[in-house]
Amino acid sequence: MSVKMLPTRDGYGYGLLELGAANPDVLVLDADLAKSTRSDWFAAKYPDRFFDIGIAEQDMIGTAAGLSLGGKIPFATTYGVFVAGRAWDQIRTTVCYSDLNVKIAGAHGGISAGGDGATHQALEDIALMRVLPNMRVLVPCDAIEARKATVAAGNVQGPCFLRFAREATPVFTEEGDYFEIGTANVLKSGIDVSIIATGPIVYEALLAHEQLASDGISARVINMHTIKPLDEAAILAAARETGAIVTAEEAQIYGGLGGAVAEVLVRHCPIPVEMVGIADTFLECGTPEELAVKYGLTAKDIVKAVKKVMARK
């Protein structure tokens, strides 16, 4: 199967350009990574509305907060591992507690910064951001969805965290596909089991769906592009209608999508769940493909998890 490949960070770049043209109040900040994050596309087109804050993530978030108080819509941009970790207190106390209209873009999420090693792989960003009141957490699955998520974040009032990836990944959604913050997209219907995935690994879930179909297993595939607010209705419908769930993410399972889905299920509909993701460990350097195989993030791993969870039904 031949499929177009683009990194989701490109979607962010296009989304910023779209927002920039539509709304003069949209501004972009970066912390010395503008070329990597694609915020330099915005900087080239709207130089008066782009501000490099230097290698100072905490100050960048505070500056963005002040800009929002002045009626602007700032997108504070850098690697996810730095902004979500180093500037967490600024995001918590200044942005979320005050419920400010600040957008935070975390690039190089998951294993996509592979070669840089564990220091640069954002695996805890989802957990760190989703625990914050007032925050929205968006993890687009491909470049098209990344553009839509960026635009949607710019058009909603309040704090948003967006996660993007470095590596080119399959572009499998369509421009016309529906996208709304907080509403999961069911990509494949199914009755035996549900795979709930977030980010580029959704494509692996689709590949798993095909492999499972050839084994006679009907798997529902849900693209959970919004981790917060979580589409609990879609999760509970999947639980009640298919009786078993596998989550898949390029992030720590603890506190990540796996944890989030489990929180919903144990309260309302306890059913067997298996989780594909990073299992409480730091990774190492390697290409994203190598790391996906070594740490169990491929379609094959999802298939294995599906068979395991179905045996527990």
Added chain:
Amino acid sequence: MESLERLKEICKDVRADIVRMTSAAGSGHPGGSLSAVEAMTVLFFGVMNHRPTETDWPERDRFFLSKGHACPVLYSVMARSGYFPVEELLTLRKCGTRLQGHPSCKTLPGIEVSSGSLGQGLSIANGFALATRINQKDYRAYCLLGDGELQEGQVWEAIMTAAHYKLDNVCAVVDYNGLQIDGDVETVMGIAPLKQKWESFNWHVIEADGNDAAQMLSAYKEAKQTRGCPSVIIMKTIKGKGISFMENVAGWHGKAPNRAELQKALDEIYGKENKS
């Protein structure tokens, strides 16, 4: 603008408010509130362009309390300038109050942004000042920082940013009372020489006696007239100023006066025979 004599009278009431409200709360931060009484009173009654009964007036100057624990002094000058009834000050730190132990913009109109985790206010003031410049407006951003707070690295990031973007509508005020929770600032983690540090970061530095209302008035004026770079007023103050047994005692950073201490404090502020 109020006369200097009137400002000094208001300062007395603000000092009394601080000890009354922290005493009623049974906790809070009187020391670093008392040191900033003149700076805050002069700012709210003589310098800032604001409308206490129209807290969302877009043209207002903004005040950011980076040292959020000093909110008793902020609440007092807000109440006394008409943001809310003075009686409400006694609800400080009580469950259900709008006057949170550290200021919350979600509960109290007039608080620009919630604060309490140190080191963050100047970045916010910078961002606001930048937005103001983009909007081609001329209102100003004021930010009060503690001296111990300057140990936070983010403050120095923000100091760089304000100078880099030449934000001359930013006025930082450092409450240089020389004490922090664990003791002398210079013993805990030295910050001197402050003037040279800020100057070398390309700020216009104004030094003043922060407990002298007249000096603070002219310091704010000088800051406002300074163009091309941000200004900082490094104001030498006395922690616990105005209450003899609190002055220069680190222990009064975060401790409330009991009833007897409150009475003694009020006697000192107003004189025994006057209103207490």
